[in-house]
């Protein structure tokens with residue numbers, strides 16, 4: 001018991017001022033594990049390095065004392081993740097409604113717009129920027 005307390009104290013001393021685990025680290029560890037498991041079947045040497053690299057980055061981030069930089073990386077990861085999630089959601093909606101609507105981007109502000117199919121050529125106005133342009137639906 002005394003040994004365990006000593007060990008716990010040593011670990012606490014070692015982790016003092018270090019960044020520790022966060023969401024990005026968890027994603028790196030789980031991805032590393034997934035790559036490792038996939039590689040049990042594929043047995044590609046490159047995947048061993050990918051898995052080890054993911055673990056090395058995760059451990060580096062946990063032990064890093066540059067907390068501001070690690071927090072920034074975590075935040076950037078979340079921004080990337082939410083934009084990816086939004087794009088995938090839009091894609092799912094487009095595929096679901098592709099028979100009924102035609103989707104296109106505004107030529108000026110790149111906003112995603114849709115128009116019911118079968119109306120032929122017509123002028124529309126972008127609700128976001130007000131640009132008028134012709135579409136064929």
Ligand SMILES: [Zn+2]
Nearest residue numbers: 106109126129
């Ligand atoms: Zn627009």
